Amino acid sequence: MISVVIPSYNHEKFIERCVDSVLAQSFADWELIVIDDGSKDGSNAILAAYAARDPRIIHIQQENRGAHNTINRGLAMARGEFLTILNSDDEYHPERFSRCMEAFEADEALMLVSSWIEVVDVDSKPLGTKMGWLNMDPWPIANKVASFAGTDDYALNALMANFVSTTSNMMFRRQVYEQAGAMRNLRFAHDWDFLLRICSQYRCVNLPAALMKYRIHGSNTISSNRKWMLFEVCWVLAANIDRFVDRLLPNVAPEQVAANHLAFLESFNLQGNDHIFWLLYWHIGQMRRMGILNPEEIYLADLALRESILQFVRD
Secondary structure, rough: OEEEEHHHEOOOOOHHHHHHHOOOOOOEEEEEEEEEEOOOOHHHHHHHHHHHHHHOEEEEEOOOOHHHHHHHHHHHHHHOOEEEEEOOEEEOOOOOHHHHHHHHHHOOOEEEEEEEEEEEHHHHOOEEOHHHOOOOOOOOOOHHHHHHHOOOOOHHHHHOOOOOHHHHHOOOOOOOOOHHOOOOOOOOOHHHHHHHHOOOOOOEEEEEEEEEEEEEEOHHHOOOOHHHHHHHHHHHHHHHHHHHHHOOOOOHHHHHHHHHHHHHOOOOOOOOOOOHHHHHHHHHHHHHOOOOOHHHHHHHHHHHHHHHHHOOOOO
């Protein structure tokens, strides 16, 4: 069974299209756990009606706790062997579950599946298709052909930038979720951090078909605080880059070293915030050497510490 978790928050305008996209799946063995995170609009009345009609739908209301806490609660409740998340302003293609399950059934070592994305506006008008790491980059890469994008390495391209784009674009096996751990307390990049913890160790694939709709509108979280978002970009890289050391610095013949270094240098754009990355990377590394477990999470738990660094972020 596939367990779908929808963290719902003030998306009355989109929630019916979101839930209907699960109901329309050609693969019917699923459960849907919708947790409303303190919405102030009419979302809960709509969700209650769906739950009353379909026993596969569980509707829960809670006081506002944030996206990562809401997702984690839903994943902890999930009973399926395969887990996925659908943001309440996004939609799935009717064949998404079937296509993902075909990929899992064909490869027992496969742990996570993502896909291309149809980007739409507030009225569902198509704005383009994001084809993984091939286009629609979240930030510019000056010489993309020479970067990791010139390879078909899923993990290195995920490290370069979050081409998966959204928590809605990941289906994964329960066992890898249990091993990688829950979403962490990030406002903008909990999906990217989670993805890197998985793809650095396990096989992942990106299906070359637009199997979901990602909606761009005025209240997208990513648009609310650019400095905080840039801090989280640096934090995610500083916290996770050591997981990729064997890929970033492989044992290669001397004549291949220059080409390997060139790809590394062409692949990262911290948008003027290299100093933030190095501060976080060095401090996290030092705390790890002191034996502190998951020291990067100190920056997520201590708001005053994070605020002291945000003033130095260049936006």
